[in-house]
Amino acid sequence: MMDILSLNSARIIGSMITILSCVSGEAQTREDLGNGWGPNAVEIVQLPDYCQAQFLSKMDWKVFARMSPGCDGIHHFCAGRVLLLRVAKTSIPKPERQRILGQAKLEVNYLASRLTPKCTRVDEVRAVEAQIRLYEAMLK
Numbered sequence: 473m474m475d476i477l478s479l480n481s482a483r484i485i486g487s488m489i490t491i492l493s494c495v496s497g498e499a500q501t502r503e504d505l506g507n508g509w510g511p512n513a514v515e516i517v518q519l520p521d522y523c524q525a526q527f528l529s530k531m532d533w534k535v536f537a538r539m540s541p542g543c544d545g546i547h548h549f550c551a552g553r554v555l556l557l558r559v560a561k562t563s564i565p566k567p568e569r570q571r572i573l574g575q576a577k578l579e580v581n582y583l584a585s586r587l588t589p590k591c592t593r594v595d596e597v598r599a600v601e602a603q604i605r606l607y608e609a610m611l612k
Contacts, residue, residue, distance in 0.1 A: 509551035509579065518557055520596070523550035542590030545583040549597065552579030556600065559607050570611050577604050 511519065511527055522539045525531070526547060540546040555576035559569050584597050591597070 509554045509575075511554045511557075515554055515557050519550065519553055522546070523553055526550050540591070540593050542588050543583060543593050543597075544586040544588075546593065548579045548582035549593070549600070552576045552583075553600065555579060556603060556607070559611075566611060569607075573604065573607050573611060577608075580604060 516524055516527055519527070522536075525539065526536045527550070537543070537546055543549070553576075555572050558564060559573045559576060561569070564572070580597070580600055583593075584601060587594055587597060
């Protein structure tokens with residue numbers, strides 16, 4: 473019960489941080505964009521639990537991979553999700569968002585091209601692929 477409460481509290485706090493950063497006009501900084509797929513604090517709270525674990529614990533990717541059995545390259549998927557959060561920011565110029573989207577697609581496709589029936593994240597991968605297609609259409 474305590475874990476569920478902690479998780480819900482973290483999500484509520486993350487949502488509040490996201491809303492406050494939008495209201496305050498905080499834009500993605502050059503430092504964040506130059507950080508590759510390394511997320512900032514606001515981005516981390518928007519990621520699924522297993523991606524948060526990857527970035528917050530700095531665990532070896534082989535250890536992290538055991539959190540998503542059968543999903544070879546799950547760390548690339550988390551990187552792609554970070555990049556997609558940046559694509560959603562309208563404060564970033566369109567050409568930069570297009571470039572970031574291209575990199576996000578490469579990261580997500582790394583896992584998507586290696587999916588097996590044993591992968592526990594297949595539905596999430598398919599949903600993010602659909603999100604990428606939507607952004608591609610929006611950013612043409």
